[in-house]
Amino acid sequence: xxxxxxILRVRALYKTYELGKENLVRALxxxxxxxxxxxxxxxxxxxGSGKSTAMHIMGCLDTPDQGEVWLEGRRVxxxxxxxxNHVRSRQIGFIFQGFNLIPTxxxxxxxxxxxxxxxxxxxxxxxxxxxxxxxxxxxxRLSHHPSELSGGQQQRVAIARALVNExxxxxxxxxxxxxxxxxxxxxMQMMRDINKSTGxxxxxxxxxxxxxxxxxxxxxxxxxxxxADEECRPG
Amino acid sequence: MKTVKNVFRxxxxxxxxxxxxxxxxxxxxxxxxxxxKITLLVNGGTRFYxxxxxxxxxxxxxxxxxxxxxxxxxxxxxxPGVRLASAGITLPLDKEQSASFGVPAMxxxxxLRGRNLESFKxxxxxxxxxxxxxxxxxxVGADLVQKLNxxxxxxxxxxxxxxxxxGILEKTLTIPDDAVIIPFRDAQNIFFNxxxxxxxxxxxxxxxxxxxxIYPKPGVNPDKLAEEIGKKYPxxxxxxxxxxxxxxxxxxxxxxxxxxxxxxxSLLVGGLSVINTMTMSVYERTREVGIRKSLGASDxxxxxxxxxxxxxxxxxxxxxxxALGWLFVLVANKxxxxxxxxxxLLTTRLAIGSxxxxxxxxxxxxxxxxxxxxxLNPVQALRYE
Numbered sequence: 001x002x003x004x005x006x007i008l009r010v011r012a013l014y015k016t017y018e019l020g021k022e023n024l025v026r027a028l029x030x031x032x033x034x035x036x037x038x039x040x041x042x043x044x045x046x047x048g049s050g051k052s053t054a055m056h057i058m059g060c061l062d063t064p065d066q067g068e069v070w071l072e073g074r075r076v077x078x079x080x081x082x083x084x085n086h087v088r089s090r091q092i093g094f095i096f097q098g099f100n101l102i103p104t105x106x107x108x109x110x111x112x113x114x115x116x117x118x119x120x121x122x123x124x125x126x127x128x129x130x131x132x133x134x135x136x137x138x139x140x141r142l143s144h145h146p147s148e149l150s151g152g153q154q155q156r157v158a159i160a161r162a163l164v165n166e167x168x169x170x171x172x173x174x175x176x177x178x179x180x181x182x183x184x185x186x187x188m189q190m191m192r193d194i195n196k197s198t199g200x201x202x203x204x205x206x207x208x209x210x211x212x213x214x215x216x217x218x219x220x221x222x223x224x225x226x227x228a229d230e231e232c233r234p235g
Numbered sequence: 236m237k238t239v240k241n242v243f244r245x246x247x248x249x250x251x252x253x254x255x256x257x258x259x260x261x262x263x264x265x266x267x268x269x270x271x272k273i274t275l276l277v278n279g280g281t282r283f284y285x286x287x288x289x290x291x292x293x294x295x296x297x298x299x300x301x302x303x304x305x306x307x308x309x310x311x312x313x314x315p316g317v318r319l320a321s322a323g324i325t326l327p328l329d330k331e332q333s334a335s336f337g338v339p340a341m342x343x344x345x346x347l348r349g350r351n352l353e354s355f356k357x358x359x360x361x362x363x364x365x366x367x368x369x370x371x372x373x374x375v376g377a378d379l380v381q382k383l384n385x386x387x388x389x390x391x392x393x394x395x396x397x398x399x400x401x402g403i404l405e406k407t408l409t410i411p412d413d414a415v416i417i418p419f420r421d422a423q424n425i426f427f428n429x430x431x432x433x434x435x436x437x438x439x440x441x442x443x444x445x446x447x448x449i450y451p452k453p454g455v456n457p458d459k460l461a462e463e464i465g466k467k468y469p470x471x472x473x474x475x476x477x478x479x480x481x482x483x484x485x486x487x488x489x490x491x492x493x494x495x496x497x498x499x500x501s502l503l504v505g506g507l508s509v510i511n512t513m514t515m516s517v518y519e520r521t522r523e524v525g526i527r528k529s530l531g532a533s534d535x536x537x538x539x540x541x542x543x544x545x546x547x548x549x550x551x552x553x554x555x556x557x558a559l560g561w562l563f564v565l566v567a568n569k570x571x572x573x574x575x576x577x578x579x580l581l582t583t584r585l586a587i588g589s590x591x592x593x594x595x596x597x598x599x600x601x602x603x604x605x606x607x608x609x610x611l612n613p614v615q616a617l618r619y620e
Contacts, residue, residue: 056614059529061528061529061613061614061617062612062613062614081534082533082534085528085531085532085533085534086531087531088528088529088530088531089530089531089532090531094529094530096617100522100525100526100529100617101526102523102526102527104240104241104244113527113530114530114531117527117530117531117532117533117536118531161530
């Protein structure tokens, strides 16, 4: 568990994709990064810099061709599918740009699904989902479907879903990308408050300087590597 | 609940897929009911012929209409192992027989000499059995009551002749249900009238029979006895239980093949449509699969989710198919009662079997799409638009 105050450590990550038969995309070329416990970190960088790929690998949604990923002191890049599922359901929460809620499920059902996958019995999952949604001020929207909620509300459902299993780290891929300025600020403030009150670590991939400014620290990526702090120029 | 919701996301498609299975199961239930009835008839026949030998004139089989002379009885009776030889007449109830499935309605008569040796006992729901002195009397099989408008004490018409009903048989679910039993002498007269004029001139109606029933002595093997009679009188067909069994097995084999064929077609058509629907469903919900995987859903859970949906499609299709088939059988048998042709029998094993078949079909057809969904790469699935 104790990795010198580091919750997430990635070392020299390489990942190459094949687009078509001869077109190779080298998304990551030796990216390394450390994230401290309870830190709120922003990863910025131009399109194609490898931020999303890095986030997917950190979130155990994908595996690197080379390199290491350590989560809470345990190496996770070599785990089997079943173990990766386990890590995703209990140790990591995700927030996506497009909210990624299941459209036929109510807000409560969307959140409860995460609990069920973490092994919680259905009744307990329901109660936990209601608590989590109340925590993001959606206690009165439990039985609303995503289509009946505003963008900001949908993203709050996604935050509730990411938080409900109390993971140590939450990964966000452009969490405010689909929101207007007011909703965007509201969501950022909410994540900041959660980070401060619960100590949950946040790693947010973003294009938005305002989002980056809300975080404790910002790192930049370019051409598949994480740049040294002095090379990183905001904007 | 979620399964139902997911299946009916695309209502028309779900309906069409379920309808496909419904048709298949409907066909299976209807054809199966036909086969069940035939099987029951055959089993009844097997019981009927279990301990005796039937002898008819060569060149005819089953319900023979070639005459055999009653005066052969003493010679056959003299064969060692024969306990009793009894003459009988079996004729179609309607002279102009229309083609129909199952067993046609028959006139049945015997000289009643063997009735105490008969192991296939008939029971009467009303009235009494025929006695040797009866003339112009009849006993009516259960399935012919409505067609002939028969009631004890009333009169029925058999081949234009009037017979007074003295008894109505309990349902046997086999041959006697479609028979009118009349006195032997009356049957001889009807048979005589059936024969061509040229034959009539050379025949004494009192000697007429369509077949002889031979009851073996205790301990004598009826099949061996049939063989012996056949050897001694090659002009006759002597059929023992084994040969009867063999004959009917051949004919029921055709029905089994038809039912199997229908099942196979319904398997193919229904199965393909479920595969198609589930594959489409998985493609449409690729993003949903990605979301579920990002939340830590195991492969098993994804597979179970989609398999549950395809099993549900199979079950609903199976239940509606069974319900429609049951309704069809009910209506067809009701209609058939009036003409004395009750040809369907929906048994419990057929009902349970067809539902189970539909569910297994649904699950089996859902295997590939479910497996495909479970193996999706979460990142690619999440990006799917």
